[in-house]
Amino acid sequence: MTQPERSRNAAGEARVVALVSSGRHPVSGRAGRAREDARAVEMGLALAGASLHLAHAGDAEDAALPEYLGMFHGLDGAGGPGELSLLPMAAGDDAVPLLATWLEAYGANLVLTGQRAECGEGSGLLPYLLAERLGWAVATGVAAIEHCEGDRITVLQALPQGQRRRLEVRLPCLLCVDGVAPMPRQSAFGPSRRGRVEAVTNVTAEPDTLQAAWQWQPARARPKRLKVVKSTNARDRFKAAAAKSAASGGQVLTDLSSDEAAQKLIDYLRAEKVLPAVQPGEEGQPSA
Amino acid sequence: MLQTLLPILIFAALAVGAAGAVRRIRLWRQGRRTPMRWHRLVLMPKRYLNDLHHVVARDKAIAHTHVATAGGFVAAMALALVVHGFGWHNPILGGLLLAASLCMFIGALAVNRRRIDPPAKLSKGPWQRLSKSLLAYSVGMFLVSLPLVGVAPTLLGGGVLALILLALVAWGLAEMLIGMGWGGPMKHAFAGSFHLAFHRRPERFDDQHRDVAHDVHRGSRSTALFPLDLTAKTLGVEKPADFQWEQLLGFDACVQCGRCQSVCPAYAAGQPLNPKKLIQDMVVGMAGGSDARYAGSGYPGIEVGKHHGGPSDAIVPQLVEAQTLWACTTCRACVEECPMMIEHVDAIVDMRRFITLERGETPEKGAAAIDNLIATDNPGGLDNASRLDWAADLDIPRIQQRPEGVDVLLWLGDGAFDMRNQRTLRALVKILRAGGVDFAVLGDEERDSGDVARRLGDEATFQRLAERNIATLSRYRFQRIVTADPHSFHVLGREYGAFGGDYVVKHHSTFIAELFDAGRLSVKAAEPGETVTYHDPCYLGRYNGEFAAPRQVLAALGVEVAEMERSGYRSRCCGGGGGAALSDVPGKARIPDMRMEDVRETGATTVAVACPQCTAMLEGVVEPRPQVKDLAELVAAALVEPSAAPTARTSTEAPEEVPA
Numbered sequence: 041m042t043q044p045e046r047s048r049n050a051a052g053e054a055r056v057v058a059l060v061s062s063g064r065h066p067v068s069g070r071a072g073r074a075r076e077d078a079r080a081v082e083m084g085l086a087l088a089g090a091s092l093h094l095a096h097a098g099d100a101e102d103a104a105l106p107e108y109l110g111m112f113h114g115l116d117g118a119g120g121p122g123e124l125s126l127l128p129m130a131a132g133d134d135a136v137p138l139l140a141t142w143l144e145a146y147g148a149n150l151v152l153t154g155q156r157a158e159c160g161e162g163s164g165l166l167p168y169l170l171a172e173r174l175g176w177a178v179a180t181g182v183a184a185i186e187h188c189e190g191d192r193i194t195v196l197q198a199l200p201q202g203q204r205r206r207l208e209v210r211l212p213c214l215l216c217v218d219g220v221a222p223m224p225r226q227s228a229f230g231p232s233r234r235g236r237v238e239a240v241t242n243v244t245a246e247p248d249t250l251q252a253a254w255q256w257q258p259a260r261a262r263p264k265r266l267k268v269v270k271s272t273n274a275r276d277r278f279k280a281a282a283a284k285s286a287a288s289g290g291q292v293l294t295d296l297s298s299d300e301a302a303q304k305l306i307d308y309l310r311a312e313k314v315l316p317a318v319q320p321g322e323e324g325q326p327s328a
Numbered sequence: 329m330l331q332t333l334l335p336i337l338i339f340a341a342l343a344v345g346a347a348g349a350v351r352r353i354r355l356w357r358q359g360r361r362t363p364m365r366w367h368r369l370v371l372m373p374k375r376y377l378n379d380l381h382h383v384v385a386r387d388k389a390i391a392h393t394h395v396a397t398a399g400g401f402v403a404a405m406a407l408a409l410v411v412h413g414f415g416w417h418n419p420i421l422g423g424l425l426l427a428a429s430l431c432m433f434i435g436a437l438a439v440n441r442r443r444i445d446p447p448a449k450l451s452k453g454p455w456q457r458l459s460k461s462l463l464a465y466s467v468g469m470f471l472v473s474l475p476l477v478g479v480a481p482t483l484l485g486g487g488v489l490a491l492i493l494l495a496l497v498a499w500g501l502a503e504m505l506i507g508m509g510w511g512g513p514m515k516h517a518f519a520g521s522f523h524l525a526f527h528r529r530p531e532r533f534d535d536q537h538r539d540v541a542h543d544v545h546r547g548s549r550s551t552a553l554f555p556l557d558l559t560a561k562t563l564g565v566e567k568p569a570d571f572q573w574e575q576l577l578g579f580d581a582c583v584q585c586g587r588c589q590s591v592c593p594a595y596a597a598g599q600p601l602n603p604k605k606l607i608q609d610m611v612v613g614m615a616g617g618s619d620a621r622y623a624g625s626g627y628p629g630i631e632v633g634k635h636h637g638g639p640s641d642a643i644v645p646q647l648v649e650a651q652t653l654w655a656c657t658t659c660r661a662c663v664e665e666c667p668m669m670i671e672h673v674d675a676i677v678d679m680r681r682f683i684t685l686e687r688g689e690t691p692e693k694g695a696a697a698i699d700n701l702i703a704t705d706n707p708g709g710l711d712n713a714s715r716l717d718w719a720a721d722l723d724i725p726r727i728q729q730r731p732e733g734v735d736v737l738l739w740l741g742d743g744a745f746d747m748r749n750q751r752t753l754r755a756l757v758k759i760l761r762a763g764g765v766d767f768a769v770l771g772d773e774e775r776d777s778g779d780v781a782r783r784l785g786d787e788a789t790f791q792r793l794a795e796r797n798i799a800t801l802s803r804y805r806f807q808r809i810v811t812a813d814p815h816s817f818h819v820l821g822r823e824y825g826a827f828g829g830d831y832v833v834k835h836h837s838t839f840i841a842e843l844f845d846a847g848r849l850s851v852k853a854a855e856p857g858e859t860v861t862y863h864d865p866c867y868l869g870r871y872n873g874e875f876a877a878p879r880q881v882l883a884a885l886g887v888e889v890a891e892m893e894r895s896g897y898r899s900r901c902c903g904g905g906g907g908a909a910l911s912d913v914p915g916k917a918r919i920p921d922m923r924m925e926d927v928r929e930t931g932a933t934t935v936a937v938a939c940p941q942c943t944a945m946l947e948g949v950v951e952p953r954p955q956v957k958d959l960a961e962l963v964a965a966a967l968v969e970p971s972a973a974p975t976a977r978t979s980t981e982a983p984e985e986v987p988a
């Protein structure tokens with residue numbers, strides 16, 4: 041699915057952007073490609089080839105950016121250098137309005153990104169906030185794009201224990217790529233050196249006022265209680281160790297309208313005292 | 329009739345040959361240009377007679393054959409030019425010409441005998457024809473020159489016999505002169521002489537060394553890879569024209585003798601690599617065409633005749649499959665054996681550089697190792713701070729605590745993360761303490777030397793690691809670096825120089841040998857009856873010429889070494905170098921298995937090694953097999969408790985065999 045350079049969102053063609061963030065190596069903590077974002081870029085390259093565009097809101101000097109650009113190789117056609125739009129912002133700024141403004145101006149209609157950043161806030165909320173602001177659909181846990189035709193895209197969503205669910209989503213949409221998606225290609229030095237980082241100047245970041253008001257405290261790792269299976273049978277012990285704790289006490293609801301589904305969720309959250317009483321909200325879940 | 333036709337023939341052959349030669353030179357000059365050093369041309373004869381002959385003379389019979397044939401031909405050609413070409417019919421010159429032709433004839437006979445049932449390493453096709461052409465030329469030249477000394481003048485006056493003779497001479501001249509210029513087998517003489525003059529590694533020749541004995545082993549005079557300019561437009565070699573022109577010239581000098589093929593461990597293991605075919609493929613690429621005319625052994629498992637190339641066409645995969653390049657262990661056995669002093673490893677690494685740096689297609693495990701090197705400074709992706717975990721109980725001094733400086737900086741290498749190699753390192757620490765050596769380590773400030781990254785073609789990561797290591801080393805004071813890893817030894821000692829890092833680096837075998845020499849180690853006599861053999865690591869032996877010290881150490885232990893057939897500069901690689909263990913190209917056999925077979929043939933029960941990579945590869949061979957012991961382990965086990973040895977600091981002798 042290659043497309044002519046810079047064609048304006050012509051009907052039936054996706055204008056694909058991958059949002060990338062700065063990753064942190066789990067052992068050394070060095071900046072580099074983030075696991076999921078790199079898979080999002082891989083997915084974008086497989087779909088759109090060299091016409092994939094990258095965007096990053098943050099620091100221009102980030103060591104991770106050239107690494108993403110280094111993935112622009114092995115693409116058919118001209119295989120020109122990768123391009124990344126940099127939306128300059130400080131650590132305390134809010135990326136959501138910045139990205140939303142830029143994505144609209146750019147004319148993107150398919151945005152790929154990881155599910156959660158590896159540093160900073162890392163709440164995993166950005167895709168939802170962005171989709172809400174843009175009024176787009178959002179699909180999470182994407183493991184593969186099956187095909188993309190017209191304004192419809194079919195993706196496989198990863199579920200626990202290797203299960204997959206096929207979703208059809210209408211463009212424009214935002215796909216959050218899961219860690220089980222295909223491995224990202226190697227980042228090569230040559231293309232990373234040729235890749236272009238263009239600072240976008242006509243946007244201004246605003247401080248994230250909500251975040252500024254938060255109270256921060258170090259996370260405490262809570263020990264997990266282990267269920268020790270005292271069986272002499274190795275198979276049982278293995279099964280007990282490998283089994284994911286099956287959800288209990290839930291119920292599977294099907295064939296509900298989105299309003300009914302939302303109501304059920306709200307009722308549940310009320311019962312769990314996560315939400316206070318009163319006020320039925322209107323938080324639809326476009327993702328499935 | 330002869331008097332009129334001969335000069336015409338000779339000058340016509342010369343002219344056509346010269347036209348071909350000009351075209352050939354153009355082919356070489358497609359490569360990247362470097363400043364011309366014309367004065368080097370005068371070095372050519374001496375390099376030919378001296379340096380080249382050193383390699384050729386490893387096979388005495390061939391050397392004599394070549395001297396007779398080539399010497400005879402050069403003399404016969406020069407004389408024929410004067411006598412027949414310019415018509416100076418001097419009987420003395422005529423006699424000399426007869427003698428030269430005879431000499432060439434004798435050589436040609438030997439060539440033909442070898443060609444009756446040629447060994448598999450030789451190419452056939454035109455090379456088989458060359459043996460006949462040599463006979464034709466020598467016989468023809470001899471007979472047409474007989475009248476000069478007054479023999480059989482009437483016989484050759486005219487008629488059929490004269491025509492036959494002329495045809496023989498014409499055939500000979502066509503092969504020798506026209507073929508030389510137009511890419512026949514004799515091309516090797518023409519390209520070879522220029523190649524010797526303009527060789528990219530002039531240090532390999534005696535004329536660059538005032539003291540000829542300066543390097544006992546010639547093969548290791550110049551073994552560091554050339555640094556790559558990371559700001560160049562394309563990185564590495566994509567197409568033949570990306571090679572430096574001297575390299576193209578070098579490929580053209582190949583005589584297809586197959587010496588490289590017969591020593592290549594990857595070829596022997598049935599992996600799709602044959603250094604001789606690779607060089608011929610480069611020639612095909614430079615001149616354009618397909619490999620169908622190649623008449624030697626191909627890459628195991630890859631059919632000959634299906635690949636093609638051109639000077640401006642990508643080499644991989646049209647001309648050479650990537651697997652071929654990744655199978656090389658960079659053991660340098662081919663370079664060591666090549667009589668034409670061709671640099672196979674440089675070419676392979678150049679092409680790998682393009683694949684890794686531009687295409688991002690390093691084999692999967694190699695790419696993972698590179699990613700780890702970028703993120704954690706070691707190929708395993710481990711926490712660099714755990715580099716000293718194995719020595720938690722040894723109380724090893726850190727160089728950071730010794731601002732006044734130490735004698736020896738012990739470079740651990742990435743073996744420090746490997747449980748097997750930690751035993752070697754513990755043994756080495758024990759030896760250093762027994763010898764009263766003042767040493768310290770860098771600890772978590774040490775990074776991978778960059779060896780694997782560089783051989784996998786990732787020059788960017790290599791240079792980054794080198795620069796950081798050099799910056800670290802510049803902060804501390806030490807007399808020399810000692811390491812148990814020949815790869816670190818080579819890279820620190822010979823490749824960091826280009827980036828401003830000049831150190832005295834010693835391999836632990838050398839250093840232990842010195843301790844023995846100084847009488848600082850006392851050991852108990854070896855158990856009688858145990859047969860030990862020693863495996864020379866490529867990066868210690870061929871790369872750095874250290875063959876003696878490990879044997880000295882074994883001798884000091886009272887061990888008698890049963891040498892393998894392939895030892896010293898002919899040692900067979902363990903299969904672990906050059907990232908080959910990571911790319912792990914499938915073949916019919918495994919290189920370490922073949923090496924272990926070499927060990928078994930000596931009847932040895934122990935094989936002494938001197939490299940963490942060799943240890944890992946050889947220990948990976950299934951039991952039962954001879955046991956694999958590092959030199960340091962053998963020495964440490966034989967140490968007599970240092971009663972009189974002066975200890976630098978209160979050393980707590982740690983129990984040795986316990987892995988951390």
Ligand code: SF4
Nearest residue numbers: 582583585586588666
């Ligand atoms: S590369 Fe060297 S060793 Fe190999 S065939 Fe050619 S001349 Fe012989």
Ligand code: SF4
Nearest residue numbers: 592656657659660662
């Ligand atoms: S360096 Fe060793 S493995 Fe590589 S081609 Fe030469 S002989 Fe073969």
